[in-house]
Amino acid sequence: MVAAGVTVLLWASAFVSIRSAAAHFGPGALAFGRLLTASVALGLVLLVKRVPPPPKQAWPGILGSGVLWFGLYMVTLNWGEQLVDAGTAAMVVNIGPIVIALLSGWLLKEGFPSMLLAGMAVSFAGAVVVGLSTSHGGSASLGGVLLCLVAALTYGAGVVLQKPALQYASPLQVTTYGCFIGTAVTLPFAWQLVDQLPRAPMSAVLNMLYLGLFPTALAFTTWSFALSRTTAGKMGATTYAVPAVVVLIAWIALDEIPAGLTLLGGAICLAGVAVSRMRRRGVR
Template sequence: MALSDSVPATARPDRRALAAATTTVVLWASAFVAIRGAGTHFGPGALALGRLLAGSVALVALLLHRREGLPPRAAWPGIAVSGLLWFGAYMVVLNWGEQQVDAGTAAMVVNIGPVLIALLGGKLLGEGFPPRLLAGMAVSFAGAVVVGLSTSGGGSSSLLGIALCLLAAVSYAGGVVAQKPALRHASPLQTTTFGCLVGTAACLPFTPQLVAQVGTAPLSATLGVVYLGLFPTALAFTTWAYALARTTAGRMGATTYAVPALVVLMAWAVLGEVPAPLALAGGALCLAGVAVSRRR
């Protein structure tokens, strides 16, 4: 069933939308941990294609089960643009960028994405610039910078890596802003499924590389790619679209500032990387900013 315009962005907060946004943030944070394992055995393009293929299979199966069919024609421009920018370009460029710079630098550069979303959403989607949203984003951005500084390790940064992470942030922001209008005409599942298929088609030139690297990669790395496709892609992007349909792009973008804080905690629990006090302080700032931005 397609989403109609009957759900205003200014309506009373939807608990289901909040749960969906929380699911997205947690799964996207887990992706950083999974990519660390899989990224040592797969190139940026092969990793993106493998992730998108696994996600596409799961999404198409669910779409057929729910019998939702093709999105309306009016939704296709937004789906195509978000698929190319977010599912395609963002995943490849981010994978490549993280091979060039340390995690802290990447986090600081990519986390300009929510700022761009707020600016583009305010200008192109008519969402305006609520003072509480801007204040919360400022707090969260400061927290992201603190987290990045605490994990940068003092290494030198590649100019190519910084440029790639900046391009990833721009692609992410453009994809979110393009997806928002599509959700007025298509369901979150339709928007996510066909956006993922568009991204997969764009990454098909990496097929030979993926086939070759699957043959040499350990099973754990291949399972990591499958995990990235099923959960941080298929499930998390669908819950993201569900929540985005019920709030503004700027507010949803601000929610993702919680990701760096969760990454620090997950790396601590899964990888045994004990976070520095500065990282914990930065994570607390990220969460505080999200809380401020999402208050009415």
């Protein structure tokens, strides 16, 4: 699906931008700046298109995903990546799709399709390979690991809460109001952004704006569009392709030549995504 592909590509590009911007902005300040940028952009779209507020039935899911996924996830992920290397962070955060599969199978009654579970197992193994190959000396603090674990849990719970809201509101409405709520959650970090913004280089500011416009405003909308047309479990499994795409983007944009083990792990991730989207013969 094109929407899922756009989401994976833009979310993968976010890791490269975060790497640049995080050196000049605190975790909360970067999250607030990113969400504020996305909120302004999406808010303008709502005004131009004259889109009404979501119906009341959609608000529980929008509130939950806005607080957990748009707000807490972005802060804890930014913070965690300051304390652990990228490989360790990738391994821990990739628990998220497993959380999605378990919660959606239980709470949303999506069940536990065998091909989905098999594909997720393969993809998680690939993510571990990528993490080990990009880990430098295994320097991971307990606090950093716990923060990345919280990020994975809030991501998984946020997706499962968002799915029912899409039955009553459009992807644009769900994404925009989720961004509004996430911006409100990260508002206490506004003073940090005001303090750090004048000292930040233009490259860091542009990366923060890019994060808000593309991996957030656009990619979260395409994600919601795709999620409204499939199960949460399958969409979660699709995001296992992100680590593989990150490797390719870093190779092209940063001239970081990946090791053979990294390429192998990326290929395993992609193979797992393919398996997760297959259907068993004889099963409709």
